[in-house]
Amino acid sequence: MKIFKLPDLGEGLPDAVVREWHVQEGDHIAAHDNLVTVETAKALVDVPAPWGGTVEKLFAAADETVNVGEPLVGFKEAGAAAPPEPRGETDERQRTDTGTVVGKIEQSGAVLGAEVAPSTTPRRLATPAVRALARRLGVDLADLRPQGERFSAAEIRAAAQRAPTAAAAAKAPPKPAATGTAMSPARRAMALAMSRARDQVAPMTLCDQVDISAWWGKESATLRLIRALQQACAAEPHLNALYQDEQLSPATTVNVGLAVDSPRGLYVPVLKDVAARSDEEILQQIEDYKDQAREQGIAQRDLQGGTILLSNFGGMAGRYATPVVLPPTVAIVGAGRTFQGVVAVDDRPAVRPLLPLSISADHRAVTGGELARFLKAMIQALS
Template sequence: MKTFRLPDLGEGLQEAELVEWRVKPGDEVSIDQPLLAVETAKAVVEIPSPRAGRIERLFAEPRDIVRVGAPLVEFDGAQEEDAGTVVGVVETSAAVLRDVTTPGRGAVPARVIPAVRALARKLNVDLSIVTPSGPDGTITAEDVQRVARVLSEAEPAEPLRGFRRAMAQNMAFAQAEVAPATIMDDAPVDAWEPGADVTIRLIRALVKGCEAEPVLNCWFESATLSRRLRRKIDLGIAVDTPDGLFVPVLRDVGSRSAADLRDGLNRMRADVAARKIPPEELRGATITLSNFGTIAGRYAAPVVLPPTVAILGAGRIRNEVVARDGDMRVGAVLPLSLTFDHRVVSGGEAGRFLAAVMFDLARAA
């Protein structure tokens, strides 16, 4: 038999969710015929057959999470392994839990004796969520039983899948990697014409910010402590969906007209809604914009996703009493929150970026 394993999907992705099989055991397939569809952190992609032959066995079911290198399909044929497509190693459920990282202990593992580990398996308790109460950070049987009682009163565990799973992994990576700092301010926008396109104004202002402080439009390579300034501004636009957060990329926003940007935004949002956005359109952002104020909220501390170093968040426009030319009157203000990676961007650079953004937003047009 010849085994085909989940190949390297690129972009550092280590797993995918099996969406649908396009074949079944006994089928005869040709080279490059679609075998299955998987959902990764980037998009839903089809995986083609690397050879012609008859399908002998399928190793996974729809909705299974498959690791890179895990077997997918067994073909009828010669007794050999398909080494050309194997990437990584296969993980099995027989792996022994040796270290348990528990709440409030950081990277310090808790101690668990075999009997308590067996009790946790019996009660279906994940030891990583158990707070130890025994000596020297030991998880006791009472600790496991306490958590089991709490879990019995909650809804069953629902594994995160697809893009929501990817969002959780990306946020955890960003939390571990970035040294975030956030500054906030209000931009006066009462000079805007009625019906002004808020997102387009934000994009234009962000471009002005990058012109004032180009360091915010860069990639940071933490392994070598190196930054790469980017000439073009490829803007990631945070898009909220029922499936989680998508960040498609609007290319070269600094050289495009307002009408062209609006057309691009409309196409992008339609593709996201239809789940037809190409994977390459979810890659390569150099800076990010989150217009969360379309839903609710005034200020935030948005999350910077490496290798980018900055994200600009815009809250809900509101009217308040403001001072203008020595007089007090009601005016419209747009709250802004800029989170930046303080390993790369200084407070002064972030402040000058935000000042340039605010100056452009204050203009009438």
């Protein structure tokens, strides 16, 4: 049996969750046909067959987690009958490992004519009782040399006194096993992204609020935010950019990464080139992303290419925040919960709907003045 293992899909995670098989055992497929859809790092990825042939075995069921490098699909060897399974042998000893996507391991069919005995027998440096005493006191015999031919109990006790910390650790009761629920791929990917942001970004955040009484209740707040962000990017293009290898590269299109909350975790699908799309297309794409996040996950291609981020957290709660910039992007806009506030209108107090804005930027790539002018442009577009 030729074994195809789960390859590294380039998402930074050591495993993937099988979501849908596209083949069954016994199917004959061609090279590059889709085998399975897996979820890793928040994305749904189609895994193609590395070669053609007959599928003999699927090593994982739907919703099962498979580690990178573990068997995924077994193919029948061309022109060879399946050998009988010897008793007591495990599947692992019967498999011929042919690698993952790239390359294969050549194996020889030759066998040894006779069993070769070891040339020397390793000498025991301690009796079973002394070895048990060493384990109990936390003494590693590999780090010591006996005074005579073998270790004595007195030598073990003396070594334990010289390393009280190790001995105490050996006597300490074992830590209780973790009882938490394993994190989903989306949550683990979020954790990796946040760690990267913590280590790489020099964040700064600027906040303000805008009177939206001219359109509040008549238009989609999310759409107005996206269009205002689009106009602000035209005014200050350095915030619609990528910062990599100490180089700031302003983008030619505005690709908005939209934070979408779901029970599976946080997704950031991308609305590509919003300036070239109609309002109806953008609103429909947002609804599609929300449905995908809730039901099956979002395709990998839809999670890539963002140039600036938007988080409309105010739909749930909160006025102001310190949104986290995800490198290599340099800015994220956060919209808080709209509230009724008192403002001055013609020198008189008036109650108006106010939209709080919180914008974070990477101070390595963006100046405070650029951030302030960007926020001003958004306020003008939303007024």
